Amino acid sequence: MVVRFTAPxxxxxxxxxxxxxxxxxxxxxxxxxxxxxxxxxxxxxxxxPYLTKQWDAQRRLFTTGGQTFTYPVSGWGYSExxxxxxxxxxxxxxxxxxxxxxxxGHRSEAVLPASAVAGRxxxxxxxxxxxxxxxxGAIALNAVLAANVHxxxxxxxxxxGVIGLxxxxxxxxxxxxxxxxxxxxxxxxxxxxxxAHHVLDASGPVAEEIRAxxxxxxxxxxxxxxxxxxxxxxxVRSSTVGGRVIAAGFYQGQGAMLNLGEEFHHxxxxxxxxxxxxxxxxxxxxxxxxxxHQTVMTxxxxxxxxxxxxxxxxxPAPQAEAAYELLDQDPGSTLQVVLDFRSAxxxxxxxx
Numbered sequence: 001m002v003v004r005f006t007a008p009x010x011x012x013x014x015x016x017x018x019x020x021x022x023x024x025x026x027x028x029x030x031x032x033x034x035x036x037x038x039x040x041x042x043x044x045x046x047x048x049p050y051l052t053k054q055w056d057a058q059r060r061l062f063t064t065g066g067q068t069f070t071y072p073v074s075g076w077g078y079s080e081x082x083x084x085x086x087x088x089x090x091x092x093x094x095x096x097x098x099x100x101x102x103x104x105g106h107r108s109e110a111v112l113p114a115s116a117v118a119g120r121x122x123x124x125x126x127x128x129x130x131x132x133x134x135x136x137g138a139i140a141l142n143a144v145l146a147a148n149v150h151x152x153x154x155x156x157x158x159x160x161g162v163i164g165l166x167x168x169x170x171x172x173x174x175x176x177x178x179x180x181x182x183x184x185x186x187x188x189x190x191x192x193x194x195x196a197h198h199v200l201d202a203s204g205p206v207a208e209e210i211r212a213x214x215x216x217x218x219x220x221x222x223x224x225x226x227x228x229x230x231x232x233x234x235x236v237r238s239s240t241v242g243g244r245v246i247a248a249g250f251y252q253g254q255g256a257m258l259n260l261g262e263e264f265h266h267x268x269x270x271x272x273x274x275x276x277x278x279x280x281x282x283x284x285x286x287x288x289x290x291x292x293h294q295t296v297m298t299x300x301x302x303x304x305x306x307x308x309x310x311x312x313x314x315x316p317a318p319q320a321e322a323a324y325e326l327l328d329q330d331p332g333s334t335l336q337v338v339l340d341f342r343s344a345x346x347x348x349x350x351x352x
Contacts, residue, residue: 002108003320005073008046011321019111029109030341034079034132039250047252057074075105081131089197101131123301137296140166143248146274147221151175156219159226160187169194184332207237229257237263248274312338
């Protein structure tokens with residue numbers, strides 16, 4: 001079974017034909033799949049630029065006059081964990097029963113190159129559901145690495161959803177004094193639990209409060225993960241002269257609330273994009289996206305990242321439509337929503 005978007009805000013779960021197993025491949029049966037409340041919801045809502053523009057991968061440009069993909073969109077998702085149930089005869093070092101994490105979308109099973117999951121076994125002592133945090137954790141870690149945090153610096157993290165909370169914890173582990181910003185009281189409480197030294201309500205005068213906390217200097221670096229332009233603008237306002245703002249949210253539409261003629265211009269603030277397609281340019285050669293995933297899973301296994309606290313709903317896969325509706329209509333009521341595929345057995349009918 002695979003989760004499919006048939007139109008904006010329209011979801012179903014359909015059967016698909018089982019793929020044959022070719023040399024060098026393994027078959028993985030999905031246990032859990034985490035729903036991304038950011039990027040993934042842009043496809044659910046119909047606001048993703050891939051739906052209205054063509055991405056030219058060679059020129060690295062979005063162009064008009066075409067679409068990168070169209071509805072129906074099947075198997076969206078990038079935070080899966082499952083069990084190897086079959087291997088081709090030429091696969092070594094991986095066997096039936098191995099628990100692995102990776103990216104194969106919201107589907108009950110997938111045939112993958114063995115190399116795609118060879119280094120992604122779950123430690124046996126971990127609850128398998130922890131595997132859904134590898135990718136979102138990598139996104140958070142990538143943003144923190146882009147921030148180039150130093151011990152003793154003040155880091156403001158805007159947006160305390162799942163990725164924001166992980167970034168808060170990772171910045172604390174990096175030696176920063178962390179200011180967590182959000183409008184949701186329960187998320188701010190979780191941020192304090194994750195080690196934030198200060199929590200601020202985003203509906204208040206955040207920039208002024210951060211300057212008060214830092215002797216009028218401002219934050220050395222701000223990491224913006226909410227994906228909304230007013231928060232990005234406030235992150236700029238909160239930064240010190242020559243400070244850095246890491247824009248790691250997936251911003252939609254035009255940035256009407258981003259006023260670049262104000263603090264950005266006068267304080268010479270750098271805005272740096274962070275996106276999981278690559279690591280910060282000054283770390284290329286030492287870091288890779290695979291190292292991001294492995295580092296996050298090591299921190300989880302060591303107990304330094306308490307991801308179990310972030311799971312707020314486990315939803316049977318056949319109820320995926322309700323899960324997306326909840327995230328769309330009441331995002332503040334949940335953190336990580338997880339689809340449970342253990343009962344969504346393949347029934348062998350037509351392709352989606």
